[in-house]
Amino acid sequence: MKLYIDKKSIEKRVNELADRISKDYKGKVPIFIGVLNGAFVFMSDLVRRVKVDSEIDFLKLSSYGDNKISSGDVRLLKDLNCPVANRDIIVVEDIIDSGLSIKYIRNLIAYHKPSSLEFASLLLKKGLSNLDFKVKYTGFKIPNKFVVGYGLDYAQKYRNLKSIYILQN
Ligand code: IMP
Ligand code: MG
Numbered sequence: 001m002k003l004y005i006d007k008k009s010i011e012k013r014v015n016e017l018a019d020r021i022s023k024d025y026k027g028k029v030p031i032f033i034g035v036l037n038g039a040f041v042f043m044s045d046l047v048r049r050v051k052v053d054s055e056i057d058f059l060k061l062s063s064y065g066d067n068k069i070s071s072g073d074v075r076l077l078k079d080l081n082c083p084v085a086n087r088d089i090i091v092v093e094d095i096i097d098s099g100l101s102i103k104y105i106r107n108l109i110a111y112h113k114p115s116s117l118e119f120a121s122l123l124l125k126k127g128l129s130n131l132d133f134k135v136k137y138t139g140f141k142i143p144n145k146f147v148v149g150y151g152l153d154y155a156q157k158y159r160n161l162k163s164i165y166i167l168q169n
Helices: 007-024 040-049 100-110
Strands: 002-005 031-036 055-061 076-078 088-096 116-125 137-142 164-166
Touching: 007 040, 007 116, 007 137, 031 040, 031 100, 040 088, 055 100, 088 100, 100 116
Parallel strands: 031 055, 031 088, 088 116, 116 137
Antiparallel strands: 002 164, 055 076
């Protein structure tokens, strides 16, 4: 494993994103929707740094299993518990790779007519060609490498690491 983004840099970037969100949502009460399992660390740091009142909920999608490549088949394992109609929604992801998960989530939430819908992803893999909407709050753009730590796993391990590492084979 090779160190890629250290914990200090992550902290600094999460603070910057939280400041932007605090400004953009002044006077509003957004609902942060974390995508399990990977987003749990980023989500918990982010919501504690955002200065406006907020609510939280979680979604869970089918995972990669123990593979490093998406099966291309996205299934919903846990739906939302909160009503999202007429609310300001911020979906929180650990990483966007093929974009399949985030597209699925966007359709799912848009169907319930929120007043606004934005995305916060700690990482965005470059070379992502087919996303037809913007990820407003992006932490870091990274090359097409498999990364672990700070919530991200390989075969369910390494989520507890404080920094982000490139997994070499
Ligand atoms: P997508 O649907 O291909 O965009 O995949 C998104 C999901 O796959 C993320 O939420 C992660 O859970 C997982 N994933 C994608 N790339 C990586 C990686 O480099 N490390 C760990 N998990 C990843
Ligand atoms: Mg995920």
